Every structure is written in C-alpha cells, then in structure tokens.
Amino acid sequence: MKKKTVVIGFVGTMLDSGKGSARWEKWRPSIALTQHEDLLVDRFELLHDASAQGLVEQVVADIAATSPETKVLSRELSLRDAWDFEEVYAALFDFAKSYPFDPEREDYWIHITTGTHVVQICMFLLTEARFFPGRLVQTSPPRRHGPGEPGTYALIDLDLSRYDQLAQRFSRERVEGVAFLKSGIATRNARFNAMIDEIERVAIKSKAPILLMGPTGAGKSFLARRVYELKKARHQIDGKFIELNCATVRGETAASTLFGHVKGAFTGAGSDRPGLLKSAHRGLLLLDEIGELGLDEQAMLLKAIEEKRFLPMGGDTEVQSDFQLIAGTNRDLSEEVVAGRFREDLYARINLWTYVLPGLRERPEDIEPNLDYLLAQVGAENTEMVRLNREARNCYMHFATSSEALWSGNFRDLLASVTRMATLADSGNITEAIVRGEIERLRGLWQRVRRPAQDAGVALSALVGHEAAAALDLFDAVQLAKVIEVCRQSRSLSDAGRKLFSVSREAKAKPNDADRLRKYLNRFGLEWDAVIERP
Structure with missing residues (x-):
C-alpha cells in the first residue's frame, strides 16, 4: 500500500499572503506545494498562531481550489512571539509529542520555507532529533513568474548514514580527532585505543567534567591539553587552557589561587586577584592531583561546577565563570571519600566520565611508537634527525619491554631516557654502546625505587607468604x-x-x-x- 504524503508547515504571514485575484500572480510556498502535477499532498497540517487566523482561512480555501484531494487541517499553537526561541521550540515540541504520527502508513514532509527564521530552525532541530519522524522539504519560486507556476521543491533527508560521502567524511573526522588526542602516535594497546576513542566522542559532545586517573607520568596533563586543543579547533571553546597542580597549594593560598580574592581579604592581599576559575571562563580548567585540595576548597569548587559562579575570598559579589573541568589524580578517590579526605558530593559530580590511564609498563606494545615519537620530537628541538640503528633499537626494546624495566616515572622516564641518548649521540646517531650505557643508568635509577619494596618483601614473605606480600x-x-x-x-x-x-x-x-x-x-x-x- 502506497503511503500517504503529509506536509507539516507554518503558514507564511508574508510569503503566503495576498488579496484579490492578484494573489494568484504571486508565488505562495504553501499553496504552490500542492500545485505540482507529480505530487499529491494527501494532508497539509497548517500550523499558525492566533493572529494569523484570517490568513489561514484564505490559504485553506486556495489549497482547496488548486488541490481538492488535499485535506488541510488548521493547527493553532499557543504562541505569543514567533521570534522567541524558547517559546517556539516548546510549542513545536508539545505539538510533536501529542501528534499521532504513523510512519508505517504516512510519509511526513516538514516544510521549512515559511515561518520566522526561529520557527525554521526549531523545525529543523526537532526533525533532526526525530521528534518529527520525517524529511525536510524546501520550496523555491519559479525562475520565470507566471500564473500557476509552482516553482520547485527539494527533500532533505537528515539520516546522514544514507550519504556515503558525508558518512565517510564524519568517520574521517573522528579518526583524525582520535589521532590528534594521541599526537599521531600509532599506539597498539587495544584497551588504551578504545579509551581514547571514547574520550574523543565525549570531548566533542559533552561539557561535563572528566576525571583522569592513573599513576604519575601516565600522560594525564598531556591528554587534557589535547582535549582542549581538539575542542578549540572545533570552535566549542574559545577561552584559555588553565592548569593547576593542587599539590602545590594549601589553605588560603589554594582558595586564593582558585577563586581569587579582593584587596585586604587577608594579610598580604594588596590588590584584587581574579583566580584561575575566572581565567578559565569559556575555556578548560585542569586541576591535577585534585585529591590534594582541602575540604573547604572542595565545597567551593562543587558550587562553582554546578552553578558556574562563586565568591572570591573576602568578596561579597559572586563571579561567574563557564568553564569545563578536567580533574586528574593518582589516588583512588573512592577510597579517599571513605577515609573522609574527599567530599562524596564532589566525587559524584566529577565521576560522570572517568578514565584510568594505564602506566607505560602496562602498555609494553606502545613503548616503541612512543619512542619513535619522542625521537622525532627531540630531533625537532635540536634541529637534527635523531635515530637508532637496528642493533641499538633491538637492544633498547629488549630491555624496555622486559620485566626488569620498571618505568616507575612512566612517560617522564621514557622522555628523559631519549633525551639523554640524543644528547650523547654524534650527528644524531644513537649507537648500541650509548643504549647499553643508558640501560645501566636506568637500572641504577630504578634500583633505588625497587630496593625498599624488596627489603620489605624479604621480611614479610616469611611471615605472610609470598603471594600476600606481593599483594601489599x-x-x-x-x-x-x-x-x-x-x-x-x-x-x-x-x-x-x-x-x-x-x-x-x-x-x-x-x-x-x-x-x-x-x-x-x-x-x-x-x-x-x-x-x-x-x-
């Protein structure tokens, strides 16, 4: 059974108007849509406000004259101002929610040529969101005006998956976005790649806080800055990237640094200070080691996140700042909540999108691509190519991916290692001798980290058992x-x-x-x- 064609559109108070017989000399979009010989509009849902009642009666009569088969239903909406976005969207949303759509039997065309620009935008958005389960129809006047000339119409299908080139383009944009977050590093760890893929989607679609957990040096600050740069490139934020390591501030200093202060707020406050939250307005604020904040500052931060406003120290006038927060920590904040060192309400607020960045030792397959990235980076800084010959690379990778390599500082250790080797290299050529010297240096550095645990383990394993000691x-x-x-x-x-x-x-x-x-x-x-x- 052929589906019926149903048009839903606003009456055009200017375009659809006209008086006397001269009105037929004018192109009127709503009437013209029913004049096409190759198109039968079975039903026309004509939306309008109370002020357009007289025009609607004329349009209904003219459609009946040009297309007797078309049933026109006049739908008055409770609308006072057709240029008020909130009012228009609410009225159309209520209409869409109550309308008895039947997509199995009817095709819906949403006419966006008539109505105010606000009406057209709202109808587009509601169709895109599938509250109007149909396609947009755009009409245009004829090139040569003449009596009864209907002009042209074009259907726009918002299901982008049907447009191969568009789908490929959006897919390519997503791949480029993920690569951007990874700085083009061809990482191989499946878990890490899946996490970055999701972070890219969240970064583009959401302004909610993001919590990055993981050991020191795992790349939390680096990733946060890349998220900022990605959002800025997509014109989603135009403010600054503001970063603070919360472990570096305490008490009044922490509150003043974050929320600012007014002159005379405390001893030494000789002038007003805006604070980092205000500086991050319309930008991104990274609070690394957020677990180091005091409970009072945590309470003030929660209010700032939820209400986008806060009081500077000593001030009585609230300051507004619309910032996005990324929080970093190497602690388990859920345990900090249980211990009473972190507010449960703040944790709940920043725990919507939580990602645990694995340490370098947990991603041995990613050491080599990161090594190549850092070699290129160090080479660019020194304006010469830095490279490992085959024997040197094999020697380094054999050690770097072994159980002997702790990578306790994660990527900071790797960057320091590459920097040392590049500095010692003649003409940028890192030899096997340089690599072996670097391996010994790393062994010495990590031995100081390993020794306390080993000493404790020797004493404990005899008492609690090897497995229990290793689990501590x-x-x-x-x-x-x-x-x-x-x-x-x-x-x-x-x-x-x-x-x-x-x-x-x-x-x-x-x-x-x-x-x-x-x-x-x-x-x-x-x-x-x-x-x-x-x-």
Whole structure:
C-alpha cells in the first residue's frame, strides 16, 4: 500500500499572503506545494498562531481550489512571539509529542520555507532529533513568474548514514580527532585505543567534567591539553587552557589561587586577584592531583561546577565563570571519600566520565611508537634527525619491554631516557654502546625505587607468604616491615606498642598500646609470637 504524503508547515504571514485575484500572480510556498502535477499532498497540517487566523482561512480555501484531494487541517499553537526561541521550540515540541504520527502508513514532509527564521530552525532541530519522524522539504519560486507556476521543491533527508560521502567524511573526522588526542602516535594497546576513542566522542559532545586517573607520568596533563586543543579547533571553546597542580597549594593560598580574592581579604592581599576559575571562563580548567585540595576548597569548587559562579575570598559579589573541568589524580578517590579526605558530593559530580590511564609498563606494545615519537620530537628541538640503528633499537626494546624495566616515572622516564641518548649521540646517531650505557643508568635509577619494596618483601614473605606480600601496596609493605623490626627489638608487646605510639598515646586518657599493636598485626593475619620468632 502506497503511503500517504503529509506536509507539516507554518503558514507564511508574508510569503503566503495576498488579496484579490492578484494573489494568484504571486508565488505562495504553501499553496504552490500542492500545485505540482507529480505530487499529491494527501494532508497539509497548517500550523499558525492566533493572529494569523484570517490568513489561514484564505490559504485553506486556495489549497482547496488548486488541490481538492488535499485535506488541510488548521493547527493553532499557543504562541505569543514567533521570534522567541524558547517559546517556539516548546510549542513545536508539545505539538510533536501529542501528534499521532504513523510512519508505517504516512510519509511526513516538514516544510521549512515559511515561518520566522526561529520557527525554521526549531523545525529543523526537532526533525533532526526525530521528534518529527520525517524529511525536510524546501520550496523555491519559479525562475520565470507566471500564473500557476509552482516553482520547485527539494527533500532533505537528515539520516546522514544514507550519504556515503558525508558518512565517510564524519568517520574521517573522528579518526583524525582520535589521532590528534594521541599526537599521531600509532599506539597498539587495544584497551588504551578504545579509551581514547571514547574520550574523543565525549570531548566533542559533552561539557561535563572528566576525571583522569592513573599513576604519575601516565600522560594525564598531556591528554587534557589535547582535549582542549581538539575542542578549540572545533570552535566549542574559545577561552584559555588553565592548569593547576593542587599539590602545590594549601589553605588560603589554594582558595586564593582558585577563586581569587579582593584587596585586604587577608594579610598580604594588596590588590584584587581574579583566580584561575575566572581565567578559565569559556575555556578548560585542569586541576591535577585534585585529591590534594582541602575540604573547604572542595565545597567551593562543587558550587562553582554546578552553578558556574562563586565568591572570591573576602568578596561579597559572586563571579561567574563557564568553564569545563578536567580533574586528574593518582589516588583512588573512592577510597579517599571513605577515609573522609574527599567530599562524596564532589566525587559524584566529577565521576560522570572517568578514565584510568594505564602506566607505560602496562602498555609494553606502545613503548616503541612512543619512542619513535619522542625521537622525532627531540630531533625537532635540536634541529637534527635523531635515530637508532637496528642493533641499538633491538637492544633498547629488549630491555624496555622486559620485566626488569620498571618505568616507575612512566612517560617522564621514557622522555628523559631519549633525551639523554640524543644528547650523547654524534650527528644524531644513537649507537648500541650509548643504549647499553643508558640501560645501566636506568637500572641504577630504578634500583633505588625497587630496593625498599624488596627489603620489605624479604621480611614479610616469611611471615605472610609470598603471594600476600606481593599483594601489599609499597606503603603498607614498608610500614609493616618497620613495625616488625621494632617488635623484634622490644622486650614485649607492650614495650613495642609504647615505642610505636609514643606520640599519639599522650593524647589518650587510658592508652592501651599493646591492644593497638595487636589489632594492627591482626589486619595482616599476624600474631605476636609469630612476629618475634626470627626465621
């Protein structure tokens, strides 16, 4: 069964108007659309406001004269100002939501030639969003005016997937966007590539906060700046990129740095200071190590994120700033919330888009493409090509991807390594001898990182087992090893407790050092007798 053609359009208060017989000499879009010999409009939904009632009656009569088969339904919308975007969109949205669309039996053409520019834009947006499940129709007057000349019409299908060239172009734009975020580095780690692919989509479509988690040197600041540059290239932001490492500020300094202050707010405040949040207006604000912010500053930041306004220190007039936030941290903020060091409401607000950047050691397949990128970067800075010959490259990659390579500083370690090798290279040629010297240097650097964990592990593995010792965080392993050392140098459980809690016990009315120590050891499944019995 052939579908019926239904046109939905606003009456044109200027274009559709006309009086007397002379009106037929004029091209009127709504009437002309029903005059095409090759087109039967089965139904015309003629939208209008109350002020156009007289014109609508004339248009209905003229369509009946030119196309008796077309049923015209007059639809009055509650609309006071056809140039008010909010009012027009709301009226059309309500109409679309209540209209009994039947796409199985009817084709809908949304006529956007008539109506105010605001009406046309709103009808376009509602069609694009599929609230009007149809296609746009654009009409044009005839090249030569004459009685009854209907002009032309063109259908516009907003399903971009049907346009191969457009689909390919948008696909190409997405690929270029992802490559831009990675600085053109051909990374091979599937997990990392999938994450960057999603970040590209989120960056383009959303202004919501983004939380980047991961170890120091994993590239959080670098990625945040690339997100900013991508959004700026797409004309989505035109403000500045503002960055702060929250670990570098405390107390009043943190509040003043972020939110600004007025003159005389505190000792030393000799003039007004705008603050970084204001400087980031219409731009992007990166707060690295956000977990280092104090609770008071966290509360002020939450208000600024949600309401886009805040009070400078000492001020009584709120400042507005429409910024996008990217937060970085090497901590697990959920654990910080449990410990009471991070506000739960702020965490909920910035936890909409959370991504964990893996360390370099977790991406061994990406070391080589990043190595090549850094070689090119260092070479450009030194205005000469820097390269590894085959033997040198094989030697370096064998070590770099081995279990011996800690990469504790992640990409900072790799950049430092490349910089050192490039500096020692004659004419930019990094030899195998230079690589072997660099490997020894890295071993020495990482040995200082590895040694505390190894020393603690030797003491603990005999007590808690190799697997349990390996599962401990370095912080817990070092602390537990030191506690065991004190226990073995003490006469009793109480004596060890007094040594370990010599400061905090003074604040307790009835200190029970032995009980505190016993509970601490029990956390690791240890008893006093087992601890003091040397292996």
